Amino acid sequence: MEKIRIRGGPDLPLRGSVRVSGSKNAVLPAIAAALLTENKIRLENVPLVRDVYSMMTLLGELGAEGDLRENVLEMQVPRIHREEASYDLVKVMRASILVLGPLVARFGKAIVALPGGCAIGSRPIDLHMTGLHKLGASITLEHGYIKAEAPRLQGADIHFEKNTVGGTENIVMAASLARGETILRNCAREPEVQNLCELLVKMGAKIDGIGEETMRVTGVDSLGGAVHEIIPDRIEAGTYMVAGALTRGDIILDRVRPDHLVTTIEKLRYCGARIETPETGKIRVVGSAEIHPEDITTSPYPGFPTDMQAQFMVLLTQASGTSIITETIFDRRFQHVNELLRLGASIEVSGDKAIVRGPSRLSGAEVIASDLRASAGLLLAGLIAGGETVVNEVEHIDRGYEAIEAKLRQLGARIERIKE
Structure with missing residues (x-):
């Protein structure tokens, strides 16, 4: 079992530069897209995180050939050995559901276990199934598995009932090989969705309206290989x-990409930080002696990302006043609150709202990470908590952050990984 230990304090500012890795949430659907073609896909700027290795293992079990070297991944699926993504592989990562659309689109059949991943509440996959059903697939759900079959998918007019990143990605991949035109309405507009669509276009897909709420996909008979950089x-x-x-x-x-960080930059400025973009591809952050309180409501892109909620909660524990965080995307995404209370934070949860009163002087303690972003928040709290903070169950953070302790050490943090 591995843990991360931080020796922090209120007067230990981080300084220096750090290189940001490729997007975990962009690379996973890009890997799934390799199932759409018999040709080779080359992905660059791939983050070396656990979810990438899990997705590679999943595709390997299906029959893919993969090679990952120095943040470059080459995948090729000339044929598959099986159409089933078993529970043993799927349970560790919710993004495994993204193989559903590509498998049924190219091979006519897919059997995928209901997914696992972060335990942060309900993330229904019915929008994926409804979309595939509208494309002509027969869908059954039994014994914990989704089974989808179709000789060839047919274009359709599909309206997503709610914003769904994974659902948009799954259906746009499937529609790329469907017969005729598919209109997708109320699409997720996240940069990761756009990055996937740009890859599909390089492979030969015909997609109009990338980055908009409505996309039109004209199906083609086959897709080819491509070289693509992950954002x-x-x-x-x-x-x-x-x-x-x-x-x-x-x-x-x-x-x-500062253009992908507009709301994060805006909120940090409201909190008192100075944010500069000294040159293309760089952002400078200079902290303020006084952190201001700020209310935050999570919402789909281009709104404030739910994946930044835990980190900002930690920041707001140091603000001079009361802040209210409203979580509208996922339920049960305040599980990190109890751990922050152990460190000395003053936070009250009421339904979908967390009331954060600051400033609180945090002191180190042993805490448990419940999910990927909560674990990042606990590491941040450890940076300013007096004494020693030990974060348990760090396998969550390894799912989505490449070498996080090494990068924080590079900035001056006193942090190390320990094994027991």
């Missing part, structure tokens, strides 16, 4: 930006 991880970038503001530091992030 920088906006959540990793946001996490380090909060770290800079939280510790009253001065850090520079390299290889970032």
Whole structure:
């Protein structure tokens, strides 16, 4: 079992520069897209995180050939050995559901276990199933598995009842090989969805309206190979930006997309941080001596990302006043609150709202990470908590952050991974 130990304090500002890795949430659907073609897909700027290895293992079990070297991944699926993604593989990562659409679109059949991943409440996959059903697939759900079959998918007019990143990705991949035109309405507009669509276009897909709420996909008979760069991880970038503001530091992030971070930058400025973009692909964060309270409501892109909620909660424990965080995307996404209370934070949860009263002087303690972003929040709290903080169950953070302790050490944090 591995843990991360931080020796923090209120007067230990982070300084220096850090390189942001490729986006976990962009690379996973891109890997799934390799199932749509018999030709080779080359993905660049791939983050070396556990979810990438899990997705590679899943595709390997299906029959894919993969090679990952120095953040470059080559995948090829000339044929498959099986159409079933078993529970043993799927349970560790919710993004496994993204193989459903590509499998049924190219091979006519898919059997995928209901997914696992972060335990942060209800993330229904019915929108994926409804979309495939409208494309002509027969869908059954039994014994914990989704079974989808169709000789060939047919274009359709599909309206997503609610914003769904994974659902949009699954259906746009499936529609790329469907016969005729598919209209997708109320699409997720996240940069990761756009990055996937750009890959599909390179492979030969015909997609209009990328980045808009309505997309039109004209199906083609087959897709080819492509070389594609994964966008920088906006959540990793946001996490380090909060770290800079939280510790009253001065850090520079390299290889970032400021246009993907508009709401994060806006909220950090409201909290008192100085944010600069000294040159293309860089962001500088200079913390303020006084952190201002700020209300935050999570919402789909281009709104404030739910994946930054835990990190900002930690920042707001140091604000001079009361802040209210409203979580509208997922239920049960305040599980990190109890751990922050152990460190000395003053937070009250009422339904979908968390009331954060600051400033609180945090002191180190042993805490447990409940999910990926909560674990990042606990690491940030450890940076400013007096004494020693030990974060347990760090396998969550390894799912989505590449070498996080090494990067924080590079900025001056006293942090290490320990084994027991």
